[in-house]
Amino acid sequence: MSTLAASNKRSFWSVVWDYITTVDHKKIGVLYLIAGGFFFLLGGLEALAIRWQLVKPMNDFVSAGFYNELITMHGTTMIFLAAMPLIFAFMNAVIPLQIGARDVAFPFLNSLGLWLFVFGGIMLNVGWFTGGAADAGWTAYTPLSTISPGEGMDYYVIGLQISGAGTLMAGINFLVTIINMRAPGMTYMRLPLFTWTSFVASALILFAFPALTVGLFLMMFDRMFDSAFFDPAMGGNSIIWQHLFWIFGHPEVYILILPIFGVFSEVVSTFSRKRLFGYSAMVFATVLIAFLGFMVWAHHMFTVGMGAAANAIFAVATMTIAVPTGIKIFNWLFTMWRGSIQITTPMLYALGFIPTFTIGGMTGVMLAAATADYQYHDSYFVIAHFHYVIIGGTVFGLLAATHYWWPRMFNRMLDERLGKITFWIFFVGFHLTFMIQHFLGLWGMPRRYWVYLPDQGLDLGNAISTAGAFLMAIAVLILLYNIIKTAIKGEPCGDDPWDGRTLEWAVPIPAPHYNFKQVPLVRGLDPLWVEKMDGRKEMTPSEPLDDIHMPNNTVLPFVMTIGFFIAGFGFIYQKYDNALNALIFVGMGIALGAMLVRSLKDDLGYHIPKKELEKEARK
């Protein structure tokens, strides 16, 4: 791996220090990939434990309480600590390159966002070691979550609050980066689709996460400071949590899928050797999905008792989202139509994604029929639906992105043969696990139950589902083997290994830390392809060679995060002993102190002089 290999000569600790203090979006991308990948494996282990418990009726592999912790932590980990950070990994690694920028708009915030996510994730998992992790479901419905004993749900609240703050910063950073840092000629309607969809997803983050922030604050106050938001005995109302959670939660599912739509758009176009069909319709559909995504949250609450009128409105609003989604599906199909298709690993994932995701969308529309949802709700049918969209969409997309951008990030190609084997095992394992769950749901199996009775017609289906889960695990192991193998034995892949179309492939591999010696001039959609078609090998520069301005590394984001992390423990444990309030003051003191230093100490970055750049060019 280039970034790691290049630093082999330095001592281990100097490399660690470099990564802790880095503000380089490429390194931050690598860190997101490592941390997100770690949590993905952790969440996967939890999933295997869940499936093993359900492999046969009345199983006693885990206790009921532990089962609750497993399902809660599996969902929370996968959504907040695996899927989103892995998306951020590729956003960081690719977007500045795709828009011809040397950097992101807020390198400091970018680093802060990363560390907040990492330590928020650790916080969530500390619960395992202090008498039980969170156990009220990833949706943490009140009053179950507010009366759940122990500290598990406290860790949920504080952990998500910390990592959520990080996500918000990452979102703002990418919004401003994409608006302000584009190279000359990179107009909005020339943005690669991955950049476009990430841009819209960032806007969703900005407007959705604060609702979760507030929900978490209220839950924190109820649990730790005895307020009465969700306590009916004191006049509280537990439905407020559901609204706040889903006002965040539904946009969240589009945060998870929109950037992935972007990934597949790039992959399909690259490996069909055609420009994307219906580019502007794609952009329009993305924006429309985001817009509608804010108006449908109550489809998660059809059975709460909102009344027929509200249910009807939210049902219809929900169904309309299928329209822009359908537009996208057809655009991908038409992009492939008469293209010269290359079946590479990323392309395989794209081909697997289209039918899989379509099934997930179809069950979504079924669920959106409010009256029918009284039957489906809280059954395995819902579990099947959202795994079809989240695994069949987001995870397939992340795996495609991993294979597609791996050479961009690490100067190695992943082994294509192993990649294809991974795909097929994963694909088969996935459908084996989740197709049957639709039927288990319709046959009456509720979600989140620890055991089921024998001879209810659920035995075989569950056994099949568990078998599929282990196939997926095998696929992931092969992927890991592939990564290790190519890291040790692989050859450097050199520039532009896929014969790419977009700007990230115009940057040499490995990339210099300033990305572009001269910012390129963009002359059309798929700018690199435009140049290739004109017989050039490289981008035309938009400026003469000159000094390059870069930001300084800084340890402050890390320190700030440690501060919040310490304060978090104070908040959780102050109820036992007032003296523990000291932790809150120390932690917040560190965090606010670091903030003050950031505000007061001038940090103008540094310049790479022109002479040095010329010298490098001659080498």
Place this chain on the structure above:
Amino acid sequence: MTEQDIMNPKKMPLQPEKATLEGKNKFLGFWFFLGGEAVLFASLFGTYLALNGSLNGGKSAEEMFGLPLVFIMTMLLLTSSLTSVYAMHHLRNNDFKRLQLWMSITVILGLGFLACEIYEFYHYITDYGFTFRSSAFGSAFYTLVGFHGGHVVFGLAWITALIVRNAKRGLNLYNAPKYYIASLYWHFIDVVWVFIFTVVYLMGVL
């Protein structure tokens, strides 16, 4: 742009807060941040509206809230917004002394607001036993108004830090955006208060 151009610009541009790329990024990023803050307060308002009738046997808004004090608070905060506009006017004029002066007045008015708010909370707690824990209404009230108050405290600390930090040097292209977004933040706090005044207090007593 060299460091010299940023820290000691020979000629101050018309909009020093947006003269550098960093300044432009800060300006736009902060607007986005305020968008997120708007959703945060909207969620708090929604919660408050759902719970403001849940008295749990305690006194209602109508029985407790007195408009005169709240009116004074509103005036203090609105005026402080105005003074920060003057400050921004002098930022554009490159008149650093007056910029500092008006920012300081903003801080003083903000402190006045805060003092009133602390008195108000104290009054409710001691005279009515209306606390964060006494009812869902209490939780929602103190959380909404308290979040706003917390924003005021943060804003005051921030602006004070800027005033002190830059006292010995003049305006430049590096600190101009900092002043500018601090004043944006202050306006935002003011706008939120206008909503609190209307939704919590006016609608509470009328």
